[in-house]
Amino acid sequence: DTEVTQTPKHLVMGMTNKKSLKCEQHMGHRAMYWYKQKAKKPPELMFVYSYEKLSINESVPSRFSPECPNSSLLNLHLHALQPEDSALYLCASSQGTGPNSPLHFGNGTRLTVT
């Protein structure tokens, strides 16, 4: 069982819908991440939160909006997505933000945009 929990597991949404992905960890980790992964590719970093503050935004389009309500929760709000945004969205956490902090991933949300 993973210690990073993501909901929902699957999501189908139309291009005019608004939806949210949720991520939760209770390991006391202080950094949380959103990654996007297309089929047969490695994960691509989208956002990093460090101590509940956004520290990295990898030039992600504004139709993706992250939110970190507290140190255990991370949300990704979705609005006006395009079919090419269909992918596996992975949340991860690490104890710290330094180089010696292994990443722990959730099971991901498979998103399909119709």
Added chain:
Amino acid sequence: GIQVEQSPPDLILQEGANSTLRCNFSDSVNNLQWFHQNPWGQLINLFYIPSGTKQNGRLSATTVATERYSLLYISSSQTTDSGVYFCAVSTRAGNNRKLIWGLGTSLAVNP
């Protein structure tokens, strides 16, 4: 920026066989992690190993930082080892929180 190359890209094994996966990187690293992604998409951290050798059951990893490569050994492979193995690194010159990923080795273990 740093380049991360993994080999082989694809590997097919018979259950019980041993294998070695390789990760080459083009610059000094301060962080190297091996991950396994199973066919259902779950991504598991196998090792944090910027240098040295570690073992966990049938898996072990060795990173020779001075020669800029890391090896992942799988012994007595099982069908549950199937999936994609990724190597990911970060550098002192780069951003510690941004890992640079290889393209992965896709492993299929047949019964």
